[in-house]
Amino acid sequence: MAEASLYRIRRLVHAYEGGTALRIDELAVRRASIVGLVGPNGSGKSTLLHLLGFIHAPTDGTILFKGQPAGPFSESVRFTVTLLPQESYLLKRTVWQNVRYGLQLRGHEGGQQDRVREALQWVGLEPDRFLHRKWYALSGGEAQRVALAARLVLRPEVLLLDEPTASVDALSAQRIKEAAMRARKEWGTTLVVASHDRQWLYEVCDNVLHLYRGRIFSNGEENMLFGPWRQRGDGRFETHDSDGASFVVDPPPSPDAVAIFGTDAISVSCERPSREQPCVEATISRLLWDRSTGQVIVSFLAGSRPLSARFSAEDIAEKQLYPGRTVWIGYDPGAFRWVE
Amino acid sequence: MSFLLEGLIKAIHLLLDMDPETYSAVWTTLQVSSGSMAASLLAGIPLGFFLGYHDFRGKRQVRIVVDTLLALPTVFVGLLVYAFLSRQGPLGSMGLLFTVPGIAIGQTILALPIVVALTATAVEGLDRQLQFTLVSLGADRLQLLTGTLWEARFAILAAALTAYGRVMTEVGISMMVGGNIKWHTRTITTAIALETGKGQFGMGIALGLILLAIAFAVNLSVSFLRKRA
Amino acid sequence: MRALQMKRILLWAMAIGLVWAVVTSVSSAADSLTMATTTSTDNTGLLDELMPEFTKDTGIDIKWTATGTGKALKLGENCDVDVLMVHAPPAEKKFVDAGFGVNRREIMYNDFVLIGPPGDPAGISGKTVAEAMMQFEKKKAVFVSRGDNSGTNKKEIGLWKAAGLEVPDRAEWYVQTGQGMLSTIRIAAERDGYTLTDRGTYIKYSADHKGNPPLKVLVEGDAVLLNQYSVIVVNPDRCKNVKADLAEKFVEWITGDRAQQQIAEFRLLGQELFHPNAK
Structure with a gap:
């Protein structure tokens, strides 16, 4: 079984000055899998990627790579794992020198030219036009693609991407996605991708992890309700959203605890349920097909609050859940879990 | 004022006539400044990298000390080095007083804080992402150092030029440690001091212009390298 | 690419020059x-x-x-x-x-001489050294001293004492330069003052002024000036x-x-x- 897991993490804690950034009880990443990371800013995605990339050592706990403990500068990971940071950094040199830099570090002298050209072609940059450009003569999207090419040229076993398409133009985003998938297909590269582009992640990932406040929830379909909570006359609590879509819950453990619930805690109907059933009105914003399960993920907007739930394709057809339609979402406060 | 023009004419004559005294002073100046620059860069760049890159207890205090040393008076350094290199001093047996390496040691002490402080500032000014990038491309610790320094190369070059300017133009150390000995430790600056003392203002101006010409040549080469780098 | 080659050559030339300069500087310890x-x-x-x-x-x-x-x-x-x-x-x-x-x-x-402006405002010309020193004190005439513990300076201090005077260390008319003899003479000339110099340096000073220096010898030949x-x-x-x-x-x-x-x-x-x- 050790063979199947490329990474294995147990009881890992990572803290920055002033607080815990990440706490993971257990996590395994299979070889040649694609893992997506979603979660709000500051939820620990970048921290997790830095740890998986062995840029930092965790404050506590170990990360096993291929069954062996590894850390920054470990020989086993130096030339196999590479990370594309969120704000990629280009060396103050030409494109050619940037892309071949990793090969140079490895003392890989022969065939540099061919591999650099190949990597640039993968990310859609014409080598003859770009090889001799200086770092300052690139657009944001081009710079990000050059940075990705500098990773692809290494033919890495693991490629970690931190919001690779967050701040680039549409064409660059497309090329980046294609190149990452191609690495997976041609070399069996394991990909771990943090992104706000859920549609893409659900399309390509074997597994999407949801991070919040430094914790991982097993998969990404969970909904989260944020406080602060306001006590009502009947002793229960509600969110007070300005647009009226409020949830009524049992007393939370703390004023700004977060309620978490999955598809099993809600029901969708086209007419308003009975008075006793707590519910909110919501509009379907989009449908996503999750390749790994074959299910469809339906995204709703309740006021300005995004929610999602999974359905089989048959349910979608039967209930006529198409984007733009207004539905009622009934929920069961008793099935909510709380995170402080 | 007449000695200004006289100095200019004399400078051209000294250079064209291959005046041996002048060339001896030029050569000594080059020897001394090369030696002290080599030593201060070799020691100062890694120290500056360490100071700028790593966080450690007392870092701020060390920075304050280094920044204060930027104001070292050259005569004071000269006196200090003399105290060590004098026969009665702790390093007296090495016989370095009144020698070119002796002056170079003094000038290294002068240049070192400049190189350390400016390198540290340059390294501190680098994007934090650079470190992540280098490590994730597979750099080991030494490659991390060299890669980081290469990224800061323009700022470090500026640091070296600043230190070079200070070393080339100082007179206190050369006078005190070198003794201004003709054919041996007479540098351009101590020669200027001597000629001025002798009332040969024109000659002093001429030597000053030659020093400027050397500085110009050095900066020209560096700017050429920089353009191509 | 030619520029790149030039850069290489320049770098090598600088490196070799540097090594040469350092090596030769160390190996110059002759007897x-x-x-x-x-x-x-x-x-x-x-x-x-x-x-x-x-x-x-x-x-x-x-x-x-x-x-x-x-x-x-x-x-x-x-x-x-x-x-x-x-x-x-x-x-x-x-x-x-x-x-x-x-x-x-x-x-x-050689001998020391007292020099000063040809107009001789303190009126020391032809006097003995001791009398001249007393004139400076009396007339508060600008006197420029080496003030650097040199041989000339030590001699001058001896002359004040021999004349039964204190060294006028803080007097307004007493200027201490802390510089060499020629610089001190030049300062004396700028200030229209007097100074003590060795005759060798004075002759050199005269030569620099083509034999017509602004300061003239006013007192000389006294035995204490040896x-x-x-x-x-x-x-x-x-x-x-x-x-x-x-x-x-x-x-x-x-x-x-x-x-x-x-x-x-x-x-x-x-x-x-x-x-x-x-x-």
Whole structure:
């Protein structure tokens, strides 16, 4: 079984000055899998990627790579794992020198030219036009693609991407996605991708992890309700959203605890349920097909609050859940879990 | 004022006539400044990298000390080095007083804080992402150092030029440690001091212009390298 | 790509030059004698004439550093030089008595002169030295002093005391330059003041002004104005590194007939700067 897991993490804690950034009880990443990371800013995605990339050592706990403990500068990971940071950094040199830099570090002298050209072609940059450009003569999207090419040229076993398409133009985003998938297909590269582009992640990932406040929830379909909570006359609590879509819950453990619930805690109907059933009105914003399960993920907007739930394709057809339609979402406060 | 023009004419004559005294002073100046620059860069760049890159207890205090040393008076350094290199001093047996390496040691002490402080500032000014990038491309610790320094190369070059300017133009150390000995430790600056003392203002101006010409040549080469780098 | 090649060549040239400069600087330790002397012997050009002759006669290379007599004696005390050529007899005697030096030999003399503006506002022309010093005090005439503990400075202090006066250290009209003799004369000229100088330097100063200097000799010939130069070997018993044998050879040479002759022949503007008097 050790063979199947490329990474294995147990009881890992990572803290920055002033607080815990990440706490993971257990996590395994299979070889040649694609893992997506979603979660709000500051939820620990970048921290997790830095740890998986062995840029930092965790404050506590170990990360096993291929069954062996590894850390920054470990020989086993130096030339196999590479990370594309969120704000990629280009060396103050030409494109050619940037892309071949990793090969140079490895003392890989022969065939540099061919591999650099190949990597640039993968990310859609014409080598003859770009090889001799200086770092300052690139657009944001081009710079990000050059940075990705500098990773692809290494033919890495693991490629970690931190919001690779967050701040680039549409064409660059497309090329980046294609190149990452191609690495997976041609070399069996394991990909771990943090992104706000859920549609893409659900399309390509074997597994999407949801991070919040430094914790991982097993998969990404969970909904989260944020406080602060306001006590009502009947002793229960509600969110007070300005647009009226409020949830009524049992007393939370703390004023700004977060309620978490999955598809099993809600029901969708086209007419308003009975008075006793707590519910909110919501509009379907989009449908996503999750390749790994074959299910469809339906995204709703309740006021300005995004929610999602999974359905089989048959349910979608039967209930006529198409984007733009207004539905009622009934929920069961008793099935909510709380995170402080 | 007449000695200004006289100095200019004399400078051209000294250079064209291959005046041996002048060339001896030029050569000594080059020897001394090369030696002290080599030593201060070799020691100062890694120290500056360490100071700028790593966080450690007392870092701020060390920075304050280094920044204060930027104001070292050259005569004071000269006196200090003399105290060590004098026969009665702790390093007296090495016989370095009144020698070119002796002056170079003094000038290294002068240049070192400049190189350390400016390198540290340059390294501190680098994007934090650079470190992540280098490590994730597979750099080991030494490659991390060299890669980081290469990224800061323009700022470090500026640091070296600043230190070079200070070393080339100082007179206190050369006078005190070198003794201004003709054919041996007479540098351009101590020669200027001597000629001025002798009332040969024109000659002093001429030597000053030659020093400027050397500085110009050095900066020209560096700017050429920089353009191509 | 040609620019790149040029850059390589330039870099290599710089690297090689650097290594060459450093290597040659370390390997220049030939067998040579080091002397500390005063600015007056160096600034007049006497040593530039004399020392190549010494090297020619004996094959010994000699290096000298020119400072004030005070610092020269200090360098001797610290064993940093092998031999001294100075001009402050009382201080020299103290130096020898303290065991810092041996074999003090007088080699030559010239004399000090009091110089000042031709108008002579203090009215010292033709007076004795003691009278002149008292005139300065009385008229508060600008007097420019070396103020650097040099041989000339020590002499000047002695003159104030010999005239029964305090050194006017803080007087407004008393200017202490802390600089060499020629600079001090120039400052005196700028301030229309008086100063004490050795005659050798004054002749050099006259030569620089084509024989027509702004300051003139006003008092000279007094017995107390004698300026005696001596050489002293730094005591090899105290200072193991001192090249006593070379230093003794130097003393022998400079007190010898040939060198004494050359000192007598050293002239500026046709005037003899130093009078040999080795015994």
